[in-house]
Amino acid sequence: MSESNYDEIMKLLCDRLSGLSNSSIQITPETNIISQLSIDSIKLLNLIMEIEDTFDVSIPINALTDVQTVRELADLVYKIKSAS
Amino acid sequence: MNLLEKLDASAAARKALLPDGVGAFGIPIEEVYSATEARIGDRRVLLLGTNNYLGLTFAPECIRAAHEAIDKEGTGTTGSRMANGSYFGHRSLEREFADFYQCDSAIVFTTGYQANLGTISGLVGPGDTVLIDGDSHASIYDGCVLSGADIIRFKHNDMVDMEKRLRRLGNRVETTLIIAEGIYSMLGDQAPLTDIVKLKKAYGCILLLDEAHSLGVLGETGQGLVETTGLLKEVDFITGTFSKSLCSIGGFCVSNHPQLEQLRYVSHPYIFTASPSPATIASTRAALELLRKGSHLRKQLWQNCTQLYTRLKEGGYLLGPHPGPVIAAIVDTPRQALLLWQNLLEHNIYVNLILPPAAPEGKSLVRCSVNAAHTPEQIKYVGDTFCKLHSLLCTAS
Known part of the structure; x- marks a missing residue:
């Protein structure tokens, strides 16, 4: 995948997380998804299903244990998409 | 944030939804009078927040069996079956479950939670895949x-979505375990087992069905969804619990795959847990006998379920798609659910309050569990009271 694909993933994540969060903070790659955006676990899991469908990949939810920030989520999706 | 501060933050989030003094979770029950009534505080309440589906908690056969087991074998086994041995009761109950499901093997676990934890973690490992319904019970998530x-x-009960995810797995489907539930605990709806079995066969996966809420409830002999669908032989592993229709505590897994026996040597939730007490096993054995012969109890249960489901639907409540022993009123906000729950308690009705994220789709639930021992008059009172309180939902949006 190219750099533009990574940017596409990042933009999609920021847009969707913004829609899911009750917080008014500006979402950046360093934003902590759980502690700063207060997104509950089920909303996050549903977002993962949506990302799977958008990029036609399988993202195991146990891989999320290493994900805290938006950038880490984008890295995970990019890595899985690149390998598919 | 240190470890204790993290718990403080979690407690603050909980209290924001449920103020101190509102004992919706773990409510103190002072006395239990019967399968349908208990005392909470000074109130004699109707119990619709239990999973006592066949109403057998006070069945004389079960109580007598438990008493006799304590007298003969004492109060506990004091350790695991691996180390302390398998009592006659443990082995008998396993034979009886295998016979009930016409399967070659059965394993008894100490809790229903551990039945899923132990079976799943024994069947799959790193490098394998589990494909689970989005509304799966926590014991399934934790086992995975x-x-x-x-x-x-995959999206709850959505077979198009499930197939899409199977397709994406490619040749990994060979080491994929699909997991579904006979009746889902939140909305009381049933898995589309016929379609799941078709996909399981088409992709060559293994299928585990959790019959925790459907055991004793569905089918002529109470086997669960496998019986009503006629698909018993198509499901590879069936798990379930003793703590609902069987009115004790424990869990099981049955299968025709001989490899099930190996779980006794690889499954930590089986190996490193004290085995069920003699009284628990004895009352479960007696209850299983009653369950198998309990078509009259199922008939009464389903009359009660249909009566309450119909009344709540008429009263304007949004419910799950099927009538059944789990009937959940779906509301938009935690505040609506809390107000309804509190008012029901003030009318001497105890039900379950379920708030996000435990409830699906960001909604909140006020959930009733109906049982065979409820009288038509009790069910009528509950239905009428719900309907009387429906207007609260508008005042608390």
């Missing part, structure tokens, strides 16, 4: 996490 397998969710 414990296993180290890759966990993929």
Whole structure:
């Protein structure tokens, strides 16, 4: 995948997380998804299903244990998409 | 944030939803009078927040069996079956479950939670995949996490979505375990087992069905969804619990795969837990006998379920798609659910309050569990009271 694909993933994540969060903070790659955006676990899991469908990949939810920030989520999706 | 501060933050989030003094979770029950009534505070309440589906908690046969087991074998086994041995009761109950499901093997676990934890973590491991329904019970999620397998969710009961995810797995489907539930605990709806079995066969996966809420409830002999669908032989592993229709505590897994026996040597939730007490096993055995012969109890249960479901629907409540022993009123906000729950308690009705994220789709639930021992008059009172309180939902949006 190219750099533009990574940017596409990042933009999609920021847009969707913004829609899911009750917080008014500006979402950046360093934003902590759980502690700063207060997104509950089920909303996050549903977002993962949506990302799977958008990029036609399988993202195991146990891989999320290493994900805290938006950038880490984008890295995970990019890595899985690149390998598919 | 240190460890204790993290718990403080979690407590603050909980209290924001449920102020101190509102004992919706773990409510103190002072006395239990029967399968349908208890005392909470000074109130004699109707119990619709239990999973006592066949109403057998006070069945004389079960109580007598438990008493006799304590007299003969004492109060506990004091350790695991691996180390302390398998009592006659443990082995008998396993034979009886295998016979009930016409399967070759059965394993008894100490809790229903551990039945899923132990079966799943024994069947799959790192490098394997589990494909689970999005509304799966926490014991299924936790079993998957414990296993180290890759966990993929499909949309609740959505077979198009499930097939899409199977297709994406490619040749990994050979080491994929699909998991579904006979009746789902939140909305009381049933898995589309016929379609799941078709996909399981088409992709060559293994299928585990959790009959925790459907055991004793569905089918002529109470086997669960496998019986009403006639698909018993198509499901590879069936798990379930003793703590609902069987009115004790424990869990089981049955299968025709001889490999089930190996779980006794690889499944930590089986190996490193004290085995069920003699009284627990004895009352479960007696209850299983009553369950198998309990078509009259199922008939009464389903009359009660249909009566309450119909009344709540008429009263304007949004419910799950099927009538059944789990009937959940779906409301938009935690505040609406809390107000309804509190008012029901003030009318001497105890039900379950379920708030996000435990409830699906960000909604909140006021959930009733109906049982065969409820009288038509009790069910009428509950239905009428719900309907009387429906206007509260508008005042608390």
